Amino acid sequence: MVEPRVITFREAVLEALFLEMHADPNVMLIGEDVGAAGGVFKQTEGLFKTFGATRIIDTPISEPGAFGMAIGAAMAGARPVFEVMFGDFMTLCMDQLVNQAAKVRYMSNGRASVPLVLRTTMGTGANLGPQHSQGFYAWAAHVPGLKVVVPSNPADAAGLMRAAIRDDDPVLFFEDRMLYTAKGAVEADIPLVPIGKARVLREGRDITLIGIGRMAQFALDAAKRLAADGIEAEVIDPRTLVPLDQEALLQSVRKTHRAIVIDGAPRSYGVTGEIASIINEDAFDWLDAPVMRLGAADTPVPISRTLEPLWRPDAARIEKAVWTLLS
Amino acid sequence: MKQTTRKAAAPGRPEKYPPDWLGMHRMMLLIRHFEESVRSLATAGAVPGLVHLCAGQEATNVGVIAALAKGDMIASHHRGHGHCLAKGANVFSLLAEILGKDAGLCGGRSGSMHFIDLDNGNLGTNGIVGGGIPLAAGAALAARARGGNEVFVCFFGDGALNQGLLHECMNMTAIWNLPVVFVCENNGFGEFTAIDDVTAGPSIVARGEVFGIPSKMIDGMDVRTVFTTTQRAVARARAGKGPSFIVCNTWRFGGHHVGDKQDYKMDAETKRWLARDPIPKSGKRLIAEGLTTAAKLKTLEAQITTQVRDAVDRVRNAPEAAATRLAEHVYG
Structure with a gap:
């Protein structure tokens, strides 16, 4: 190393x-x-x-x-x-x-x-x-x-x-x-990262936040804010969607019993639905709440400085979703 | 075929070797008999899916490929059995593939339209019109990067003339001087639509000329014309002078696919083209030149008939793909 x-x-x-x-x-x-x-x-x-x-x-x-x-x-x-x-x-x-x-x-x-x-x-x-x-x-x-x-x-x-x-x-x-x-x-030698292995970016016991790409960074930001209120969120970055490290996601959900899947692309017919289904099929008995999906709006991406930030999830919206799911 | 094992000439030198006219004749005969067998099998319902035959177009298939050397590659299209055979595909492996059998070269996954045979320098037949064009052009790019002197042929039908892919690839191979020969097998119809009805501009060769690519329209029913024209284009490509475009005027004796009623063809036109069948034409010339005799050609045809019939018998009895193979080779 x-x-x-x-x-x-x-x-x-x-x-x-x-x-x-x-x-x-x-x-x-x-x-x-x-x-x-x-x-x-x-x-x-x-x-x-x-x-x-x-x-x-x-x-x-x-x-x-x-x-x-x-x-x-x-x-x-x-x-x-x-x-x-x-x-x-x-x-x-x-x-x-x-x-x-x-x-x-x-x-x-x-x-x-x-x-x-x-x-x-x-x-x-x-x-x-x-x-x-x-x-x-x-x-x-x-x-x-x-x-x-x-x-x-x-x-x-x-x-x-x-x-x-x-x-x-x-x-x-x-x-x-x-x-x-x-x-x-x-x-400096840039270790290879295997394709098909998820990464736990932050460990936590209360809820699993699965973030795709930049959404994983927003999830980390949200997790930091939540920690101040005593909520310990686990943040997982699948890193690769195909092949998908299903076991890493399921393991986390079996520990936390709750999950939110966060994606920066339109929510309908997207990655969040696929991952939520996998959790429902293979970890249903461990769930204390339905798996929640956060995605971008089902609209084209607007250029406006006021509209564009509303288009996709961010840390504040993830934090809010966590409170909704926990309540 | 002899010419598929020949070594390439040194870069910059023209190809010098005696043309194997008899070998080309033999290959055309094999393709014709092969296609007739596939037609019978398809009509009897033995072929899964659609099948597009190249009977009538043998001279373009064989004349072009005979001008290539070992290591040179082709990309074919949906009417590609002739290219596959001329490029060295085993008769049984190809037939088994067309019938979707486990023993087919591609395990029965590809059938007629997606047959890939890299061992013989064949990037594949292709179900997308024009789909093979960038594959051959890209293989040429890779060859240039590793310092190779191979030549790459894109076969396509007149139907691909109006695909953007062709024009993009002509442009790129021209700006990069890539060793590519574009071969349009112009059989007059894109599926059921006459090429003249859907193609603007004064001539097809202008489609190459506009990129500064030497472009020529030739008689695609004469294997010798096809061969010598391709030979010059190949020598040019191997010398690093860039791509060429050859339009081979030809005719598909059958329809777009087996079962096509061909209502769109005119009887007189069909008759005229049938009279130009490349195989008897080549045979007569071989006899006239003393390269063979009528008796020897008869024997050759009998041998080929037997060769294809044996392959058909073997393929009929070959096992279907096992259910366990469905999910194999999606990823490496």
Whole structure:
């Protein structure tokens, strides 16, 4: 183990990319403005200078074709990291993602695979509006053959990015832009974080708060406020939605007997419903109250400075929900 | 097939080897007999799902693939049995796959339309029109990154001419000078719709020219024309000069799929194209050139008939996929 430093989420993921690109010449980065420009959020800065234009590919604005090419490259031995600048633009890649990437292993009876990472950003808080805020991880999680990663902190993000690049299946990696400047301790050698393992961010006995991505950070904030009132909330970050570490979630609920699932995407037909169902099916006898779901509004994301903050859960709303469930 | 095991020429050098016209003829015959057997099996209800036959288009399948070297890859489309065979797929494994049998190369999961055969450099047939185009273009990108000199062929039908994917990939392969050959097998119909009814612009080749890609329309019923044109495109690609676009005018002798009544085809047109069948044309030329005799071709056809019939008999008796295999290979 090497001494941890405190670095940002963005720096941590960038370090992971450098590490994996040095370790494996088959790793490529493909996307819009990822090369000489260093990424629209500076999330790929320096890679182009180090690895050059054959491994860092600046594409035209042609998401379907460029992503399809990343899939072909992966089938032919490369390990591409494909960047979709805004998660909303993933819709342009859906055919390639759903009909090609997700199915190649199955259709080939395990004789071919698509070792690829689709990396994209999402999240509200910068007033980017209806077409530049969405995170479609629930859609992706509904397609067998795809793995889905939604990290909440720098160390997990970096360790999971390394694991995603080494994974032999297509992995979708969702980064909340509002976390890019969040800081955390990251060991210098960036330990791998296994895909499919949840993390208990805070232990507690009274209620389980399951937060997806940035919502896990809001849940931690809420837990701190609740502690002042004597409520000890356990906060769990599933970290990966597919595969989902069901046992870690169930274990916590069996201890606390209450759960709230918190998501920053529209609530209907989303991740919260899936996780709540798993708890209901497998831990019903341990529950003292119905599993509660907190999600974003079932509306597009508004751009207005007054409306946008109302769109999704935050620490205050999580805290309020806890009191409701406990009463 | 001999040509699938040939080594690639050094980068920058044109490909130099004697064309194996007889081998190409043999492969066209095999494809024709294979497709006729699949038609019979499908009509008898033995094939699960839809099946799209390429009888009539053998010259484009074989002429293009014969111009490739070992290590070169193709991406096929939904009418792809001919590509699979020409690229080296085993007759039994392909037929078993089409019938959804456990012994099929893809375990009966893929069938006709999703057959993937990487060992033979085949990125797969594809159920999405145009779906294979970026796969081959992307494989070329990967090859460039690792310093390889392989060439990649995207096969697609005229139906894919109006897919955005094609234009995006033509643009990208052109700006990056990737070793790709775009091959449009223009059989005149996208499903049941005539290409002329849904395609704007003065010519199909203009679709490549607009990206600065050398583009040519050729007789896709003549295996030799297809071969020599592809050979030049392959040499260009291997020399690092970038992509080419070849439009092969051809005709599917059957419908869009087995069972299609083909009301949309005109009798006179059908007759005209049937008279241009690439197989008798190639046979006559081989005899005229003294490369074979009518008797030898007859023997060859009898051998192929037996080869395909044996495969059909074996496949009929092959076991179905076991229930325990449903959830295999979703993830690695």
